Amino acid sequence: MLYNIFIDPFVQMAGAPDLLVQALWDGLVSGVLYALIALGFVLIFKASGVFNFAQGIMVVFAALTLVGLYEKGVPAWVALALTLVVMFLLAVAVERVVLRPLVNQPDIILFMATFGLTYFLIGFGELVFGGNPKAMITEQLGLPRGVIDVEMLGGRVSLQKIDIAAAIIASIMVAALAVFFQKTRIGRALRAVADSHKAALSVGISLNQIWVIVWFTAGVVALAAGIMWGARSEVSFALEIVALKALPVLVLGGFTSVPGAIVGGLIIGVGEKLGEFYWGPLVGGGIETWLAYFIALAFLLFRPQGLFGEKIIERI
């Protein structure tokens, strides 16, 4: 029994390095997608202190809007632009209807409000675009399809082109966000708000404006995540349960850290795939549903604020 748990998986890994590489690659790719969702969480949490449960739904909603518009006869690129407009309107609406009246409420109340938003978006999305799963419009957006087989380590590792594209787009996105945060005027304002709401207000930064910007940015990230995810499977609200996987990523990396979201995403993605592949059969498989949470839990016991989170200082 102990042999099966502690030694056999590693023997398997060493015995078939090509399978290991394949599992690692699959893990990294799903890690990138988790990271993209977690990124949206982090942006909003930093700027407004809201634990935005609706981020997962925003991913689905963005993808659904894109596909739904395309099915209604709008050209793909126009649909993309229109989806961005919709996400902007959503950001404005959220700021007006949810955040502004609830300013200064306890965290848990804001958390619940994003729950309400989740329900509303599910109902709204299904009402307008129908509840059936849809196929993502990958070709129309110029995303590559197909498989590249790489001969290595005495075996063959197959890489989906769309996954490579996803990784590239995610990296570009993170780089762009980093530049946006560090170099632009708005980015500086965002960082100021993240540090302290009151201090930012006192130097003349409009909180309301910042919230709209940050929710819109999260919406754009959600759209990117939605396209990638939709391309791998299909667009439906079943993605919601997958989006919950962004939560362990988030606690692993720390709620306030962008690099944390990325690193956390990759750790969770890889850990979960390797766990499922090598240890899953021991207990009957399907452990992917909870393994991520246990990995995060294990990390949390040693660093309660996550890997990159700000140190929690408590005063009485």
Added chain:
Amino acid sequence: MLYRETGQFKTSYKADMAVFPIRQDRIGLAIILLLAFVAMPLFGGGFLLSAVMIPLLVFALAALGLNLLTGYTGQLSLGTAGFMGVGAYACYKLTTFFPEVNLIVWILASGFFSAAVGVVFGLPSLRIKGFYLAVATLAAQFFLQWCFIRIPWLYNNNVSGAIEAPVRTLFGMPITGPHATPELRYLVVLSIVALLTWIASNLVHGRIGRSWMAVRDMDIAAELMGIRLLPTKLLAFAVSSFYCGVAGALMVFLWYGSAEPEVFSISQSFLILFMVIIGGLGSLIGSFLGAALIYGLPIVLKSLFPMLGLSVGAATVEHITFMVVGAMIIGFLIVEPHGLASIWRTIKQKLRVWPFPY
């Protein structure tokens, strides 16, 4: 007019500290209990009892359990449905092994199993706080649900993967299975819920409840005042899970009759969290009000469309219900972030000074 406390003097410390210090409250409670125990089963009718009242009571019990943990002790948990599932499956296994023992005993005993599981998953709470803890409790939720699917022993290796309530009797009358009357099932559920609510009320008004609230308000300060954090938090997890476990057992045995693992999914956990927040954190009556609102709202909405004479498809109604529930949650939080219990308190205060508010 009727709600006056003039002339009701509190002459002892005990009277001053009573849960219901005002006579009208006590009378009101007695009337409500009388209605619930006597009038409801006599005049309620089968549909009202089995489709509205039993679910409502079950949800109220689960919300009560979560409220003890989240509202009174301040530990946010998203694993409620998992703990309910532990109760349901424990009860199922117990009554399979010992079919001759009264089912009520096993329903209450199954709470201890979920309490034990709750303590295990409550252990991280000493180190992890707030939303980080919420995610940690998600581990419980997903792990437990996985167990319900993957461990065939839990559902007696049957093919469907679901658990089904076997026929059990109380005083010679069936309380589970197809021949159980709604009236009897309702009375059993009501008795258990009333008993547990009474116990919870005593808990939160006593030393234990006060130490829970101290931990909620600031755990470091509570520790400095001599409250031992680990036992206090774990006790909260245990009691909360006990309530959820009993609610889960009641749900499967006296409401659904059979259940698949999907019943104890994450959305159920969220639903119960809604009830607690909408009802009011840290309020026992809030748990009941929240359960009534969240469970009742979709039913009312669904029946609203035919009443208005609109003919819309079932799917559309479903979607609109989702939208309306979401919008109402947001609207409700904006109007009254402290929940229905707070509205209830305001109404009582207004009644006391009516018709001459000062």
